[in-house]
Structure formats: structure tokens, C-alpha cells
Amino acid sequence: MSNWNYKPLGEVCDVIGGGTPSKENPIFYTGDIPWATVRDMKSDILSQTEFCITGEAVRASPTNIIKANNVIIATRVGLGKVCLLNQDTAINQDLRGIIPKSLDFLIVPFLYWWLKSIAPQIIEAGTGATVQGVKLPFIKSLPIPLPSPKEQKRIVAILDEAFVGINQAIANTEKNLANARELFDSYLESTSHNKKPLGNFVNIKTGKLDANAAVVNGIYPFFTCSREIYQIDNFAFDCEAVLLAGNNASGDFNVKHFRGKFNAYQRTYVITIKNEKELLYRFLYYQLIKSLKELKNKSVGAGTKFLKLGMIQNLEIDIPPITLQQNILDKLENLSIGTANLITIYQQKLQALAELKQSLLQKAFSGELTANNVDKLVNP
Numbered sequence: 001m002s003n004w005n006y007k008p009l010g011e012v013c014d015v016i017g018g019g020t021p022s023k024e025n026p027i028f029y030t031g032d033i034p035w036a037t038v039r040d041m042k043s044d045i046l047s048q049t050e051f052c053i054t055g056e057a058v059r060a061s062p063t064n065i066i067k068a069n070n071v072i073i074a075t076r077v078g079l080g081k082v083c084l085l086n087q088d089t090a091i092n093q094d095l096r097g098i099i100p101k102s103l104d105f106l107i108v109p110f111l112y113w114w115l116k117s118i119a120p121q122i123i124e125a126g127t128g129a130t131v132q133g134v135k136l137p138f139i140k141s142l143p144i145p146l147p148s149p150k151e152q153k154r155i156v157a158i159l160d161e162a163f164v165g166i167n168q169a170i171a172n173t174e175k176n177l178a179n180a181r182e183l184f185d186s187y188l189e190s191t192s193h194n195k196k197p198l199g200n201f202v203n204i205k206t207g208k209l210d211a212n213a214a215v216v217n218g219i220y221p222f223f224t225c226s227r228e229i230y231q232i233d234n235f236a237f238d239c240e241a242v243l244l245a246g247n248n249a250s251g252d253f254n255v256k257h258f259r260g261k262f263n264a265y266q267r268t269y270v271i272t273i274k275n276e277k278e279l280l281y282r283f284l285y286y287q288l289i290k291s292l293k294e295l296k297n298k299s300v301g302a303g304t305k306f307l308k309l310g311m312i313q314n315l316e317i318d319i320p321p322i323t324l325q326q327n328i329l330d331k332l333e334n335l336s337i338g339t340a341n342l343i344t345i346y347q348q349k350l351q352a353l354a355e356l357k358q359s360l361l362q363k364a365f366s367g368e369l370t371a372n373n374v375d376k377l378v379n380p
Contacts, residue, residue, distance in 0.1 A: 004147045004367060010140025012106050014099045017136070018091030019062030021053055028057035033065065034089040038078030046072070046083040053090060063090045066097035071112045073098060076133035079126045080119035084112055096139065106144070110152035113159050114144055117361035145365055155364050162360055170353050177346040184332075184339040188290050191328050193320035199313030201279045203272050206246065207264025208236065224265040227254050235261035237270060242285050244269040244312065251296040251305035257285040269312060283325040286332050287317040 009015070021028040021035070029035075031054030040049045058065060066072055068088050074081040076094040091097060098115065100106040122142075126132030147155070209232075211224045218231030225245035240259040246267035248254075259281075264270055271288075273279050295315070299305035320328070363369045 004145040006143040006145055008140060009098070009142045009144050012101055012144065012146065013111070014097075014101060015136060015139055016064050016066060016097040016099065017062070017093065018064055018095050018097075019093050021057035021061040021063060025057075025060075028053055028060070030054060031057060033058060034087060035063065035092065036072065036085075036089050036095060037092045038074045038081060038094050041072075041074065041078060041081045041083045044082075044084060045086050046089065047086045049089065058090055063092065064097065065090045066099070069108060071098045071108060071115060072096065073115055073122075073139075075122075075135075075139060076128075077131055079132050079134065080123040082112065082115045082119060084108070094133075096136075098139075104149065105146060107149060107152050107156070109156040109160070111144070113156060113361065114365055117358075117365050118142065120358070145367075147367075155369055158369055159360065159364055163357070166353055166357055166360075170350065173346050173349050173353070177343060177350070180339050180342040180346065184335050187335055188286060188332065191286075191290075191318060191332075193318040193324070195316040196319045197313065198271075198315045198317050201274055201319065202284070203274060204309060204312055205270045205272075207266050207268050207270065209263060209265055211265050213263075213265075221258060221260075221262040222264070223256060223258070223262060223268050223270075225253075225267055229256070232263045234263060236263045237261070239272055240281050242271045242281060242288060244271060244288060244307070247301070247304050247306045249304050251299045253292055253295055253299075253305075253307065255285060255288045255292070257281060267306075269307070269309075271312075277322060279319060280322065280325050280329060282333070283329050284317075286329070291315055291317060 018036075029051055031052050033053050033055065034049040035051045035053040035057075036046060036049045037051075040046055053063075057063070065088050066085055068085050070085055072083050072085060072089075072091055072095050074094055075096050078094065098111060100108060100111060122134060122139075123132070125134050125138060127134070207223070209222075211226075213232060214222050214224070214230035215233055216231070218233045220232055220235045222230040222232035223243045224230060225247050238261045241257075241262075243256045243258065243264065245253045245255075246269050271284070273281060273284065295307055295311065296305070298311050299307055360369070
């Protein structure tokens with residue numbers, strides 16, 4: 001362990017809060033002063049905000065302007081997110097500016113990387129029934145290491161270089177992940193044939209239960225509008241069916257395929273095929289996945305989006321001859337398996353890169369970071 005000095009963050013930094021100008025005065029939001037919320041913290045450097053406010057808005061509200069080249073951290077919504085500012089920016093009440101009192105003892109890049117390193121600790125300390133957050137005394141009490149400015153600069157230089165490579169690897173992996181998903185989606189979209197109303201080929205019912213009817217370790221699957229499948233101790237259906245979520249807060253509906261005994265929520269549509277010589281269940285499953293964007297666009301409701309029965313009955317889907325359905329289905333299933341395997345590989349790589357980031361940060365602020373052991377971690 002290093003012989004660095006440690007001091008409470010509040011002794012070496014000013015911790016400045018923010019606020020929201022009154023939404024009842026729309027003129028406040030017509031200015032040119034960037035005003036940041038956690039939604040704007042999309043990368044390591046915050047360079048653009050959704051809203052800009054006037055100087056009058058700053059003076060009339062509890063917000064504060066944090067000078068460029070300082071650090072902000074989310075202490076409520078988005079707890080633990082950290083960004084550098086590249087311009088003077090006002091902040092809302094979920095954020096705090098962390099400003100060194102003297103750059104002779106603490107440089108901003110070192111402070112930034114240290115805050116990134118303790119983000120998990122901050123998240124773990126969060127309290128609150130609906131939104132997790134930490135209070136000002138907690139932030140001020142955090143012990144920050146204070147090596148010499150020369151050592152701070154050395155650590156920052158190593159981290160900056162290492163994270164450029166790691167972030168590029170993450171970007172490449174995320175692109176590969178997106179490409180893997182698009183490959184499947186593109187083939188699914190290309191399977192366009194003779195479209196007919198879905199209601200001509202299926203029967204559509206709904207479950208009868210409330211979503212809270214689920215029980216832990218139940219005997220049968222219980223399908224709600226969630227992507228997760230729950231359990232229940234009684235069944236109302238014993239058949240093969242495609243299940244379509246009938247409501248969702250954002251219109252992000254989902255489709256499942258099941259055969260056997262199950263139960264369903266009252267807003268879950270249970271779709272069974274009238275004649276399996278005309279339409280295959282698995283083919284129908286993929287056709288409904290293909291139609292999710294269309295269903296989202298047709299959904300109704302303000303707070304929660306709903307699908308009405310008529311929307312599903314009138315939905316036009318591809319109904320090629322049964323032999324062609326099987327051929328398309330074989331290709332879709334093989335492609336689905338291959339895509340799923342690639343997605344798993346890329347997700348595991350992203351997880352490994354995230355762990356590598358945290359490992360480097362832990363070594364940096366325990367005095368163990370050298371260019372040599374960074375190379376061993378990055379290139380094992």
C-alpha cells in the first residue's frame with residue numbers, strides 16, 4: 001500500500017449542488033447557458049445538453065453554474081455517473097459539481113478518475129424508496145488519496161492511454177453486437193410474401209388474472225406483459241400458443257411461444273392457430289416479432305401503451321404456403337441460434353472489458369498502477 005495522505009473530499013473540494021428553474025416560466029428555457037441533467041451524461045465528457053437556460057433562470061432558481069474543465073457527479077437519479085465538463089454548465093438537483101479548492105494539491109483529471117473508481121461504492125451507499133441517492137455529508141466524507149501532483153499526473157497519463165484502447169475495444173464490440181442483431185432482423189424483414197389479416201388464421205383470447213397473481217416457485221408458467229416469465233400454482237390454458245404482451249409503459253411489447261399448461265395476465269393475448277396446415281406456430285412467432293414496431297406505432301394510451309384486439313386481428317402478416325413457411329423457419333431458427341451465440345460472446349466480452357476498467361481504477365488508487373502491470377492486464 002502507498003504512503004499517500006487521505007483527506008475527506010469536502011476538505012479539498014467544494015461540492016456544489018444544482019436545481020431546476022421553474023417550468024411554469026418557459027422563457028427561462030430560451031437562453032444559451034447549458035443546463036445539465038443526468039440524461040445529458042452520455043459519455044465521459046458532457047459537451048451538449050438537452051436544455052439551455054437564461055441568466056435570469058440561474059438567478060431565480062437554486063441551480064449553479066459549474067465552470068468548464070470541472071467534474072460533475074450524479075448523487076440521485078443516475079447515481080454514480082461521472083462526467084467532465086467542456087463548457088460552463090448549470091446543473092439540476094440530481095447532480096453536484098466537485099471543484100478542487102487548490103490545483104496545487106489536487107488536479108481535476110485525477111479527481112475525475114478517482115470518482116470513477118469509487119462509483120460502485122457510491123451506488124452501494126444509495127438509499128431511498130423510489131430513487132436511490134446519497135446526501136451531501138456522505139459525499140464530503142469520502143476519503144480521497146492525495147499523492148504528489150507529479151504522481152497524480154503519472155497515474156492520469158497511464159489511465160488516459162489505457163482507457164483509449166479499452167474504450168475503442170468496447171466500441172468495436174458494441175458495433176459487432178449491433179451487427180449480429182441486425183443480421184437476423186434483416187433476414188426476418190426480407191421474408192415478405194402474401195400478406196393477410198392475422199384474424200383470419202387465429203383465435204385470440206386473454207388471460208383473466210391480475211399481474212400480482214404470480215407465486216414464487218409455482219408449478220406452471222404465468223405470462224404477464226413483462227419479458228420475464230413468472231410462476232403460478234394453477235393453469236387456465238393447456239395448448240400451444242403464441243403470447244403477445246398487450247400493454248407496456250413505452251410500447252416495448254414482446255412475444256413468447258409456449259406449449260403446455262400455463263396461465264396468463266388479463267392484458268396478455270393468447271393466440272392459437274385455427275388450422276396448422278395453413279400456419280405454423282413458430283412461423284407465427286417470428287412474424288409477430290417482425291410486427292412489433294408496427295404494433296408499437298398503432299398502440300394507444302398516454303401513460304401506458306395498449307394494444308386493442310382489433311389491432312391484432314387486422315394486423316397483416318406474411319402467409320406463404322406451408323412448405324415455404326417451413327423452409328423460411330429452418331433458416332430463421334439456424335440464424336437465431338448463431339445470432340444468440342454471437343450475442344453471448346460479445347456480451348461476455350463487454351462484461352470483461354467493464355471489469356478490466358474497474359480493476360485498473362482500483363490499482364490506480366491503491367498505489368499499484370504501473371505501465372507494466374497495465375500492459376499485463378490489457379494484454380494478458
